[in-house]
Amino acid sequence: MATHVSEKEARDVVEAAREAEWKLPSFGKQLFLGDFRLDLIHPQPRLDPEAVEKGERFLAELRTLLETEVDPLEIERESKIPDHVVDGLKKIGALGMKVYPEYGGLGLSQLYYARALGIAGVYHSALCTLLSAHQSIGVAEPLRMFGSEEQKRKWLPMVAKDHISAFLLTEPDVGSDPARMGSIATPVDEMPVAKGYDDIVAHPVEGGYEITGRKLWATNGTVADIVVVMAKVPKSDGHRGGISAFVLPYNTPGISIEHRNQFMGLHGIENSVTRLEKVFVPEENRIAREGDGLKIALSTLNTGRLSLMAIAVGASKWATKIAREWASERVQWGRPIGEHDAVAQKLAFIAGSAFGLEAMLDVSARLADDKRNDVRIEAALCKVYGSELSWRVIDELVQVRGGRGYETAASLKARGEKPVPVEQCMRDMRVNRIFEGSSEIMHLLIAREAVDTHLEAAGGLIMGDGDAKAKADAAMKAGIFYGKWLPQLAVGKGQNPRSYEEFGPLACYLRYVERSSRKLARSTFYGMARWQAKLEKKQTFLGRIVDIGAELFAISATVVYADRIGREQPERKAGAIELAQLFCAMAKRRADTLFHELWANDDDDRYAAAQKVLAGRYSWLEEGIPDPSGDGPMMPPLD
Numbered sequence: 001m002a003t004h005v006s007e008k009e010a011r012d013v014v015e016a017a018r019e020a021e022w023k024l025p026s027f028g029k030q031l032f033l034g035d036f037r038l039d040l041i042h043p044q045p046r047l048d049p050e051a052v053e054k055g056e057r058f059l060a061e062l063r064t065l066l067e068t069e070v071d072p073l074e075i076e077r078e079s080k081i082p083d084h085v086v087d088g089l090k091k092i093g094a095l096g097m098k099v100y101p102e103y104g105g106l107g108l109s110q111l112y113y114a115r116a117l118g119i120a121g122v123y124h125s126a127l128c129t130l131l132s133a134h135q136s137i138g139v140a141e142p143l144r145m146f147g148s149e150e151q152k153r154k155w156l157p158m159v160a161k162d163h164i165s166a167f168l169l170t171e172p173d174v175g176s177d178p179a180r181m182g183s184i185a186t187p188v189d190e191m192p193v194a195k196g197y198d199d200i201v202a203h204p205v206e207g208g209y210e211i212t213g214r215k216l217w218a219t220n221g222t223v224a225d226i227v228v229v230m231a232k233v234p235k236s237d238g239h240r241g242g243i244s245a246f247v248l249p250y251n252t253p254g255i256s257i258e259h260r261n262q263f264m265g266l267h268g269i270e271n272s273v274t275r276l277e278k279v280f281v282p283e284e285n286r287i288a289r290e291g292d293g294l295k296i297a298l299s300t301l302n303t304g305r306l307s308l309m310a311i312a313v314g315a316s317k318w319a320t321k322i323a324r325e326w327a328s329e330r331v332q333w334g335r336p337i338g339e340h341d342a343v344a345q346k347l348a349f350i351a352g353s354a355f356g357l358e359a360m361l362d363v364s365a366r367l368a369d370d371k372r373n374d375v376r377i378e379a380a381l382c383k384v385y386g387s388e389l390s391w392r393v394i395d396e397l398v399q400v401r402g403g404r405g406y407e408t409a410a411s412l413k414a415r416g417e418k419p420v421p422v423e424q425c426m427r428d429m430r431v432n433r434i435f436e437g438s439s440e441i442m443h444l445l446i447a448r449e450a451v452d453t454h455l456e457a458a459g460g461l462i463m464g465d466g467d468a469k470a471k472a473d474a475a476m477k478a479g480i481f482y483g484k485w486l487p488q489l490a491v492g493k494g495q496n497p498r499s500y501e502e503f504g505p506l507a508c509y510l511r512y513v514e515r516s517s518r519k520l521a522r523s524t525f526y527g528m529a530r531w532q533a534k535l536e537k538k539q540t541f542l543g544r545i546v547d548i549g550a551e552l553f554a555i556s557a558t559v560v561y562a563d564r565i566g567r568e569q570p571e572r573k574a575g576a577i578e579l580a581q582l583f584c585a586m587a588k589r590r591a592d593t594l595f596h597e598l599w600a601n602d603d604d605d606r607y608a609a610a611q612k613v614l615a616g617r618y619s620w621l622e623e624g625i626p627d628p629s630g631d632g633p634m635m636p637p638l639d
């Protein structure tokens with residue numbers, strides 16, 4: 001049964017699960033503080049030759065499998081990945097790409113894992129969704145990060161080989177707000193005497209939990225073998241309680257699949273509504289401590305979020321190819337359409353964006369592999385920026401393809417044309433802005449990190465809690481911090497026209513990032529000073545702060561990436577610099593607009609208007625239009 005949860009309680013639950021510590025340096029965190037640490041991302045870490053060899057070998061096998069076994073039209077038509085394809089993926093070790101070899105996996109680097117997802121995703125999105133739900137959020141990653149050695153030895157070899165996994169967090173009443181979680185894990189002293197448990201639990205166990213709840217939208221949830229389930233343990237004597245994570249075989253008695261969900265896109269994914277009715281889970285299957293569940297979910301997603309960027313990169317690179325081929329072949333009004341200015345602008349946008357997105361992924365994935373930096377912010381920026389920008393890329397691709405962009409691949413094929421699945425790509429890409437942290441929630445999570453130092457320095461003052469002495473102490477603490485920090489934001493390398501000269505024609509963009517990083521930090525400070533505790537309600541302001549940070553990270557990554565290509569592949573140097581210039585100019589223009597809109601906007605008017613819409617003031621506007629939605633509650637009563 002879901003519980004009523006106030007806004008504050010919802011926030012407190014997420015705040016408690018937040019990883020508060022920063023043990024390693026973070027480019028993203030410093031960027032938001034006005035400290036442009038180019039040295040943290042440049043030069044890019046070199047790849048270990050052995051990892052490259054292993055990665056390339058796997059990519060070759062994956063490509064062969066896709067080209068010989070997979071018919072994307074069949075997956076789309078049947079809404080099913082054929083068994084022989086799933087078996088093929090298992091055979092080449094695709095289920096264990098990220099699992100370390102000592103537990104039976106391939107142990108690919110983050111970079112090659114990302115490339116593999118990008119390749120599989122372009123072939124058909126259902127394939128990369130299967131693989132990414134299985135190992136970016138499914139059993140492998142939470143266990144890798146938080147599992148005991150015993151748990152790793154037991155479960156990882158299975159999920160690395162042929163056991164498909166899923167991650168069950170969402171519920172009908174729990175989307176972006178885990179505090180409402182209704183699934184309950186009740187501690188029990190002994191295993192129930194019920195048919196079927198002997199097969200699941202190999203030896204007698206003392207105690208454990210009985211989980212009851214209903215989970216929505218679990219990807220792989222109709223075909224999984226092993227799952228991670230999130231459920232709330234009630235607080236009691238000897239039980240810390242709280243949202244906790246459990247790993248369990250999916251054939252445990254009490255688990256039933258109620259429905260296979262169908263979506264706008266991602267046809268072929270196996271997504272379930274799963275009922276858990278008094279499902280016994282031995283204590284040894286709890287991952288980490290009671291109450292650590294949400295922390296596990298959020299931490300799992302840290303690098304997991306790079307998977308969505310990998311999909312964004314794959315789709316954008318493919319879009320570049322299709323747009324190029326089509327816009328040079330299709331002639332209208334006497335010229336190839338790519339030579340008409342309106343279409344040419346779109347082509348440039350598509351190609352430049354593909355380069356920028358690839359740069360962000362490459363920089364972030366190498367940092368993740370290198371393990372000397374904290375990539376939390378970069379990965380989160382990749383998720384939100386990659387899913388948003390690639391959506392626009394695909395939207396422009398649809399436009400460039402004209403009517404054919406709107407036609408299904410099957411229909412194109414049926415009338416004798418190349419079955420280019422642009423229409424499908426658009427449907428498939430849309431969900432990336434919703435799942436694994438919607439764009440709105442990602443903005444809030446990243447904004448929380450962006451203002452973290454301010455909260456530490458001036459939290460007491462901003463929140464206005466405590467007596468006069470506490471307030472005076474807080475004011476003194478804030479005064480000391482800002483007295484030192486603010487002057488540092490006045491000047492920097494970006495003002496010197498000769499800075500970053502070694503980057504040639506791209507140096508001006510690094511100077512722009514350095515200057516803008518300080519401006520961004522000042523803007524954040526002004527926002528804090530102006531709205532104080534109310535700043536957290538200014539989601540649109542905070543969203544722009546995050547989006548500016550994302551553009552600045554994107555520009556930095558693009559310059560660094562182009563620089564590496566130039567040094568490692570001199571024959572591509574000129575082209576890489578051109579693409580980087582193309583992307584950086586667009587990103588700079590977007591950042592400038594966002595800076596302007598921080599203070600020149602109609603946010604308050606629109607918020608007020610929305611409240612009037614909610615109150616029904618303009619409901620006459622809806623008159624005269626029938627609603628084809630049919631009957632039934634928008635939110636069914638909770639069980």
Ligand SMILES: Cc1cc2nc3c(=O)[nH]c(=O)nc-3n(C[C@H](O)[C@H](O)[C@H](O)COP(=O)(O)OP(=O)(O)OC[C@H]3O[C@@H](n4cnc5c(N)ncnc54)[C@H](O)[C@@H]3O)c2cc1C
Pocket residue numbers: 133167168169170174175176177216217218219220263266271431434435436437438439440441539
């Ligand atoms: C195809 C698909 C696969 C999925 N796979 C899985 C899976 O494998 N496992 C799993 O556990 N879940 C899965 N999900 C669930 C997914 O993670 C959720 O859809 C997502 O978390 C958003 O929750 P929601 O859809 O309930 O939206 P809601 O939380 O109802 O949000 C609705 C809208 O309100 C916005 N919003 C909500 N709260 C706030 C706020 N505080 N401030 C500002 N805006 C806000 C959201 O951004 C969104 O735009 C899947 C979903 C889909 C569609």
